[in-house]
Amino acid sequence: SQTIHQWPATLVQPVGSPLSLECTVEGTSNPNLYWYRQAAGRGLQLLFYSVGIGQISSEVPQNLSASRPQDRQFILSSKKLLLSDSGFYLCACKTGPGNTIYFGEGSWLTVV
């Protein structure tokens, strides 16, 4: 079965600084990959998804971007962080038949 690794697990960044969150998937190939954000006390917000290398779909316009340089690597980036970017970021993947999405352990981002 697939394993999803996210890092860093926790990050504190000043406003205006860049961001890079990385997600890698093991145990599968050609997965669909997703980035979600979960603000405190709120549900899940889909930010980006990717069905293949270099293919990124954005669900919410914002100052974040995503890239998929390799089949099992998904990166969330920002050039200049805002306070509102704080939250819990979750990487997820879908692989194989069926529509089940599996999640990584998440990355806590605090923008100060």
Next chain:
Amino acid sequence: AQSVTQLGSHVSVSEGALVLLRCNYSSSVPPYLFWYVQYPNQGLQLLLKYTTGATLVKGINGFEAEFKKSETSFHLTKPSAHMSDAAEYFCAVSESGGSYIPTFGRGTSLIVHP
């Protein structure tokens, strides 16, 4: 278009009592339905899922859910709550075919009292 409504942002039960978390969905095609559990500061873990076949689905940790098409519901139940069940629970729906992007409910926080 698909949507999910979880009734009650917080549900409080006593240890040993029945757990019932409500989820209603809308979908223009036959849905796939999921329940996830999230413990503090962790990712989401799949509890159970319905795709096709038997409408009563059993999952991990003694949870089960029943797909009721006529009621467009997929409520999560557990006969006897444990303290360790305290967590956030998310219902999700995705449509068979398509881009496989599930829609999540806003979550229900389960509080278990001793």
